[in-house]
Amino acid sequence: MAHQDTELVNWSEFSRTRGELGAAFPRILGYFREDGVKSIIAVEEAFRARSAADLIRPAHTLKGESAQFGAYRLSVMAEEIEMVARRCVETRESPDELIEVVVAMRACFSETMALLDRDANPLAARRPGGFGRRVETPVQGFGRAI
Template sequence: MGQGGNSVVNWTTFGQTRSLIGNDFVKILGHYRDDAARYVVAVEQAYKLRDAVSMVRPAHTLKGDSLQFGGEALGRLAEHIEHSARRCVETQSAPDKLDAEIIRLRPLLIETLAEFERELTRSQPVPLRRPAAAGFGRKQG
């Protein structure tokens, strides 16, 4: 669970958030997964319509939520999209130069969620198998 230079996930932040939330972490991460997917779709749709105003809020929320869970790469990409959309709103121009970023958004969400799932699977405790009681299910001889 290292930090890694080009890591999609900041595992230190992930671990801190997990410790802070405690037993409800998996449930809350599930809410993040559902919400993040909706935000990505909203950003994509707003971009297709060249509607900078409608891009700002979902990009902003995706940024904040992702960074809180350690989704560093996704959070930074959403931040870039948010700031670009805000500049377009201020200059009253269409967001025309974000093709590469919008194309990366969905695959990066999928990759981030896959990393989260791998970590949760890896860190789940393996149930200990207790040896069978003497004589139980075995022929005594």
Template sequence: MLQPKDDVVNWAAFAQTRAIIGAEFGRLLSYYRDDAAKSIVAVEQAFIARDAVAMVRPAHTLKGDSLQFGAEAIGKLSEKIEHAARQCVEDRSAPDDLGADVPRLRPLLIETLRLFEREVAADAARLARRPGAPGAVAARGFGRKGA
């Protein structure tokens, strides 16, 4: 089951990262999308292989990248998986207890990316409606001389 959308993304962190990155935000967000998907596949494959060692790095990477973009829920879940996998490495045991957590990663990423895309599209629409913005139609006087 997915979490409520308010718990999936930390919008303050998302906005802060967006402000810091600026014009390159869309490009870096696409890198996050690709890298997160690869990390999830790696965690899933390691879980299937019962290989805790192979789970640690992709879970750690997914955690850090997600939290930087404000993807709070997936960041916290990845952190939980990373810590559990590290404990399994120390105990020399298989990560069998993660059977409820690993399958949640993929749908959570899909929901997170959907929310990100909706926010980016809404921002683009708001920007286009601003007076003086490229492609914006003036509220008064489109096509009128002196208006």
């Protein structure tokens, strides 16, 4: 499958979006999380109902939002679901071939959000030693530069 070969997160895209959104970034990332969960639930429900037409909108939404945050693997998976669902609507087929992608999408979303949250957390960039801990420095001796 093509999505397995796609990078989980494109950090350049993530950084670009973070820079463009500035102080609004944490709030918008939260919206992405909420919308992503809703989209995944909608995709899973539509798949269970074998409704190709009902797969299209949540997959399309997830595709675009994921790409915006650099979540490329998730975006590729959503795009595959959307494209196959569109074809199935046109040919009046069941979207059964999507089972592996639909099942893998929730785990991919969770893994992606864990990485995005870790990188977006302002506390993640801590100084060595952390708050309240003394950082051990090597003994330099008087007048010596390291």
